[in-house]
Amino acid sequence: MNILNRFPLSAALLTVMLSVSFALHADELQDATQLFKQGQQTPALNKVNNYLANKPRDAQGRFLKGLILTEQGKIADAIKIFTDLTLDYPELPEPYNNLAVLYASQSQYDKAKSSLEMAIRTHPSYATAHENLGDIYAKMASQAYDRALQLDSGNTTTQTKLAMIKDLFSDKPRNKPSVARNPAMPGRPFAEAAPIAKPVAAAAPVVAAPVAAVAKPVAPAAPAPAPVTTAKVTGKTTTEAPALSDKARAVQQAVESWADAWSDQNVKKYLAHYAPDFDTPDGESRKAWAETRKERITRPKHIEVQVTNIAVDFTDSTHATVKFRQNYRASNFKANGGKTMLMVKSGNNWLIQEERTR
Incomplete structure (x- = not known):
């Protein structure tokens, strides 16, 4: 199974950056993005190279180039693109995530783990990186169990654990989640526009067990509790807030x-x-x-x-x-x-x- 099919590259960063870009050559970059989405990698690369000739440090152009190179199988070149982005824009978690994807495709799980930890440190609520890190841990566990069985082939406990890990990474179909959008970050769909989809198993609905009704005497209504006040602070200036202790x-x-x-x-x-x-x-x-x-x-x-x-x-x-x-x-x-x-x-x-x- 291709490891790239389990770990999604973050094209969402490109989407949000394009939505706020007012650069002179924005149309050219948008054309390259459209070609990329249509699977026309060579014309897309030509377009983005023309764009970067005028704006060599532009983050969205470099990010798109990294995605195109990945699709073309030029992994070493893509790794360099995303590595440079982490150096120039360390506050962005997506390049770290994509580095992890590429390292994982080469079975360099230690490097993938480090990259994902950096993504999470930069953006602790980045769900994709958390899930990918869990998958990396599972892959590393699989390797360790394999080594353990080489030393003790009769260890049934290890055999069971290894079977569970392999089942996790089997190609069984999974439910595909709907596009996740963070309402606080307009235009930034974490899953939308990603060229490589990552199915996620849907959580089973929790069904509450029926509870038998028990007749009880009706007690007099208790007085309503006093409302709880919540302080609000906005940025460097404090908005007017209810009185607190x-x-x-x-x-x-x-x-x-x-x-x-x-x-x-x-x-x-x-x-x-x-x-x-x-x-x-x-x-x-x-x-x-x-x-x-x-x-x-x-x-x-x-x-x-x-x-x-x-x-x-x-x-x-x-x-x-x-x-x-x-x-x-x-x-x-x-x-x-x-x-x-x-x-x-x-x-x-x-x-x-x-x-x-x-």
Whole structure:
């Protein structure tokens, strides 16, 4: 089975970039895109090369060229295109994902794994990268089980596990999902326009078991609970919000200050919002995580972070769970999603102990 049929290349990036491009040669690039979608790879490549002759650093043109080269089977050339894009535009997750696809096609699963981890670190809510990473782990597990059976061919437990992995990667037909669109990123369909479709097994519907009705005396209606107020913070300026307790206000202000530091690209102030025992992603060292964050914050020409619908829930007097919507916008990338922070009070400050993307 061709590994490229399991891991989709991200042509969605091309779609969103074209939708906002006002470049002089945009028509030429759109013509190349149309030819590519029609399977006319050679004319498409000629068009995109003409476009890049005038705009050699243009991200969407280079991305399209990488897709065309992949379709033509020129894997080494495509890998170079996507690698260069990750260097010039490290805030974009799609080139990392496509690198992983190409590495996986060559059974270079360690490199594929690293590329997908970078895609997820750049865009934690990028579902395609998460799914592809799961497939890479399964492939690596299959290799390990194969080696184990070479050493102990009678190990029935390993045989069973290997059979399960191989069944996962069999060519059984799967249900094809509908096109997924992120409403916070107009015109950016993650699945639309991808030249290589990736079927995903549809989740089985959950059917609730019938519950027998039990007659109970009707209790007097309890008084309606007081409405819960939700603070809203937008970007660098705070919108008018309902009155909060002093403790909740302090937590909200900490989140606002964190967003301001990120928007200002003030790395020192940004990192100061994290507790000494912050739970870094994937068990990464604090130093390595901080270096990665520094690169991600300083690389774009500008960053704007907006947080809205902040809700604070206190576990005790020094611990709080904060949920909000985060809208991130950088030079060539936008993302929107839910985030949860576990925060701890240290002295007079509320610091981030853990981050989760919802």
